Amino acid sequence: MKLRVLAVGTRMPGWVAEGVEEYRKRMPRECSLLIEEIPPGPRGKNADVARAITQEGDRMLARLDADLQIVALDVQGRPWSTPELATRLDGWKLDGRDVALLIGGPDGLDPRCLARADARWSLSRLTLPHPLVRVVLAEQLYRAWTLSIGHPYHR
Numbered sequence: 001m002k003l004r005v006l007a008v009g010t011r012m013p014g015w016v017a018e019g020v021e022e023y024r025k026r027m028p029r030e031c032s033l034l035i036e037e038i039p040p041g042p043r044g045k046n047a048d049v050a051r052a053i054t055q056e057g058d059r060m061l062a063r064l065d066a067d068l069q070i071v072a073l074d075v076q077g078r079p080w081s082t083p084e085l086a087t088r089l090d091g092w093k094l095d096g097r098d099v100a101l102l103i104g105g106p107d108g109l110d111p112r113c114l115a116r117a118d119a120r121w122s123l124s125r126l127t128l129p130h131p132l133v134r135v136v137l138a139e140q141l142y143r144a145w146t147l148s149i150g151h152p153y154h155r
């Protein structure tokens with residue numbers, strides 16, 4: 001099973017790339033974590049934000065194969081505790097399909113991506129910057145895996 005993080009944004013600052021890599025490399029082969037960057041739509045003076053979100057959505061949807069479990073990272077979603085995430089991780093492993101975890105860009109996820117998701121997960125009631133969401137997500141997936149195997153990292 002692969003955990004595919006589909007995240008809008010390229011050229012992340014070094015601390016983001018290093019933070020994600022720190023946890024990505026700790027994941028086992030049978031539960032590998034992949035980061036797939038989605039180029040952002042054009043923004044700037046006179047840019048049409050709705051159009052940028054639609055372009056990002058088109059790019060994200062093009063990567064969502066039919067045989068996937070899809071989780072949208074969404075402030076308005078359901079909060080999952082780390083033990084709940086570990087239970088879900090066990091369920092995903094049993095199911096065997098790859099899991100896509102969707103992170104929107106500065107203006108959020110395209111509504112079509114939210115509609116495709118099997119679950120919406122809120123990390124907190126705070127709106128977090130999307131680069132930071134990558135790091136928190138990677139750490140929580142690693143933490144959930146350590147919990148599911150009884151590794152002392154989680155205590």
Ligand SMILES: C[S@@+](CC[C@H](N)C(=O)[O-])C[C@H]1O[C@@H](n2cnc3c(N)ncnc32)[C@H](O)[C@@H]1O
Nearest residue numbers: 073074103104108109122123124126127128130
């Ligand atoms: C800067 S936020 C976008 C804010 C936008 N107003 C919205 O409501 O989605 C960028 C992305 O980070 C993720 N995100 C930010 N805060 C989050 C949170 N507390 N829980 C889950 N995902 C979050 C979401 O995927 C969001 O699309």
